[in-house]
Amino acid sequence: MENNTNLTPTIKTHIATTMTWARYAAILSFVNLGLTFLQLIIGAVKGNLNVFGSVFSFVISGVITLVMGINLLNYSNYAKSSLDNGDSVLLYQALYHLRTYFIVMGILFLIIIGLLLLFVFIAIMVAIYAAAK
Amino acid sequence: MENNESILQVTDFDSSGQNQLNNSGKWAKFIGIVYLFIATLLLLIALLVLANLDLIAAYIMDINGMSIEALEFMMGAGKWLFALMMAFSCFILFLNGFFLVKFGVATKSYATTYTEDALSGSFHHLGRYLMLTTILSIVSTVFSVAAIVYYMLK
Numbered sequence: 001m002e003n004n005t006n007l008t009p010t011i012k013t014h015i016a017t018t019m020t021w022a023r024y025a026a027i028l029s030f031v032n033l034g035l036t037f038l039q040l041i042i043g044a045v046k047g048n049l050n051v052f053g054s055v056f057s058f059v060i061s062g063v064i065t066l067v068m069g070i071n072l073l074n075y076s077n078y079a080k081s082s083l084d085n086g087d088s089v090l091l092y093q094a095l096y097h098l099r100t101y102f103i104v105m106g107i108l109f110l111i112i113i114g115l116l117l118l119f120v121f122i123a124i125m126v127a128i129y130a131a132a133k
Numbered sequence: 134m135e136n137n138e139s140i141l142q143v144t145d146f147d148s149s150g151q152n153q154l155n156n157s158g159k160w161a162k163f164i165g166i167v168y169l170f171i172a173t174l175l176l177l178i179a180l181l182v183l184a185n186l187d188l189i190a191a192y193i194m195d196i197n198g199m200s201i202e203a204l205e206f207m208m209g210a211g212k213w214l215f216a217l218m219m220a221f222s223c224f225i226l227f228l229n230g231f232f233l234v235k236f237g238v239a240t241k242s243y244a245t246t247y248t249e250d251a252l253s254g255s256f257h258h259l260g261r262y263l264m265l266t267t268i269l270s271i272v273s274t275v276f277s278v279a280a281i282v283y284y285m286l287k
Contacts, residue, residue: 008249008253010249010253011249011252011253011256014253014256014257014259014260015256017256017257017260018256018259018260018263021260021263021264021266021267022263024267024270025263025266025267025270028267028270028271028273028274029270031274032270032273032274032277035274035277035278035281036277038281039277039280039281039284042281042284042285043284046284072263088150091150092150092153094150095150095153095154095157096153098153098154098157098259099153099154099156099157099160101157102156102157102160102161102164103156103160105160105164106160106163106164109163109164109167113167
């Protein structure tokens with residue numbers, strides 16, 4: 001069953017703009033991931049690489065980039081289908097992927113802030129311990 | 134009359150996706166505020182470093198030692214290069230934060246008013262944010278390619 005979106009032309013234009021830029025941003029994030037992998041290979045071949053650390057950080061950043069890129073690309077694809085067909089279910093799917101993109105990014109920020117606060121706390125504890133010694 | 138029609142048209146949108154858009158806006162606002170906070174922090178650090186460059190140079194001299202050329206560069210062109218890089222970084226972070234916060238505010242406004250302007254504004258700011266992300270990705274790609282070429286020629 002198809003539900004019509006009935007969006008105004010102005011909003012359709014703005015959604016089309018976000019759709020285009022989201023597609024470019026997603027494709028470029030995949031390209032950058034590929035280039036990072038190439039750098040990893042070149043580093044390994046040249047022998048100037050901490051293999052474990054580099055592979056570990058690549059896997060972590062790779063998974064995050066892939067999840068965010070796929071969600072952006074899905075947003076773009078569903079938004080395009082929605083604008084083409086006027087189907088609100090497809091628009092809902094697009095917005096679901098946009099929400100997931102921001103949630104992943106937000107959780108990442110929360111983890112980074114948590115780690116920073118932990119480091120500051122440890123630094124203060126070390127300073128207090130050193131002063132008391 | 135025309136305004137009422139446009140509101141009715143737009144309200145149809147919220148039955149399917151308004152909740153998703155509102156959630157996106159909340160997270161985007163949080164990320165935007167973090168960006169703005171980091172930009173402000175970076176600006177303060179840059180100002181403090183620039184204001185105390187003499188002390189920092191003297192401290193580095195005491196620990197590692199420094200050639201006259203390096204010291205002259207640090208106090209001359211290096212200082213301005215650092216200021217330029219920090220200003221550019223702050224500007225980029227500020228823009229990212231600004232667009233995300235505006236997107237968050239507009240989605241929240243749409244959730245309460247259901248006006249076309251609010252919904253249109255939210256997608257407008259989201260578009261700007263995605264455009265900036267794309268431009269930064271292009272810059273990052275260019276640097277990555279340059280690094281790969283450099284490593285291969287080395």
